[in-house]
Amino acid sequence: MTHNTTTATTVATGELRHLAPADLVIDTNIRTEAEATLTPEFIDSVRDGVRQPILAVEIDGQVRVRDGQRRTLAARQAGLASVPVYVVPVASDADDKALTVDRILEQLASFEREELRASDRVAAIEQLALAGMSATKIAKATRTKKKDVDHTLAVAKSATTLDLLDQGAGLTLEQSATLAAYDHDPEAQQWLITAAHSGRFEFQAKVLAEADERPALLAQVAAYAAEGIAAVRGHGSNGAKNNEVRVVPGQRVDGRSCWWPLSVAAVGADEAGDAAHGCR
Helix, strand or coil, rough: CCCCCCCCCCCCCCCEEECCCHHHCCCCCCCCCCHHCCCCCHHHHHHHHCCCCCEEEEEEEEEEEEHHHHHHHHHHHHCCCCCCEEEEEEECCCHHHHHHHHHHHHHHHCCCCCCCHHHHHHHHHHHHHHHCHHHHHHHHHHCCCHHHHHHHHCCCCHHHHHHHHHCCCCCCHHHHHHHCCCCCCCCHHHHHHHHHHHCCHHHHHHHHHHCCHHHHHHHHHHHHEEEEEEEEEEEECCCCCHHHEEEECCCCCCCEEEECCEEEEHCCCCCCCCHHHHHH
8 A cells, every 4th residue: 555645845825816016016126227128119018918927925915026027017007907916925024134035036036037237136146145145155045156256246346347347348257356356446447447358357467466566656646645746656558566656747736846756665754755755
């Protein structure tokens, strides 16, 4: 005699409902430009009805859209009376961070089928980290490599790099992380961008990494700026080692001409003196 054993598993069972699109709450979404992508063609495609159910959760009596933001917005504009919505209940004891993690992971999985702006994906990964997920857990949950998550989190700190990604600058994720590391040094970032266009990004990154005097040069120029003196770094076209800082003639705020070239090694206790600055 055969016995069938069934193991009970607690699963959140959803319910298919037909709801007015105006009654749905658009939940926070990792895609930030949904309305901008509502083309007339997309709106026309739902005028006869939304065929793929919208995924939503019900929290405190509100049905909140998790997947189907554009379909909901298009249905509103098309004047549909109702749309199919698959509503999944949420545990009453779920905390905010857990809800945030679930929402982001669901939306990332959804956007594997659709194009998602690079900066939106970076922001989503950063939100997971801010919600307490480690890079290792994020990598596992999103089926990506940990090093890619690390690179993404580095890029998240750089507005310049995020803009370049959205513009389609052609940088890899690893190159973008390297570029983000030089947010304090726009000149170095420009060298890297230029090098990327000629296929020499890795070489340029190595040159910059070996230019160990550069932080001291930047600090020296900043010190001059604080005293009202304009200074420029002496360097090759790609940031190769050169320990000279040249003070721009006639740029001091008190009207005196400052011209003397200085090396990092020469900067000492008398740095603030006019003789050291070459001012007269």
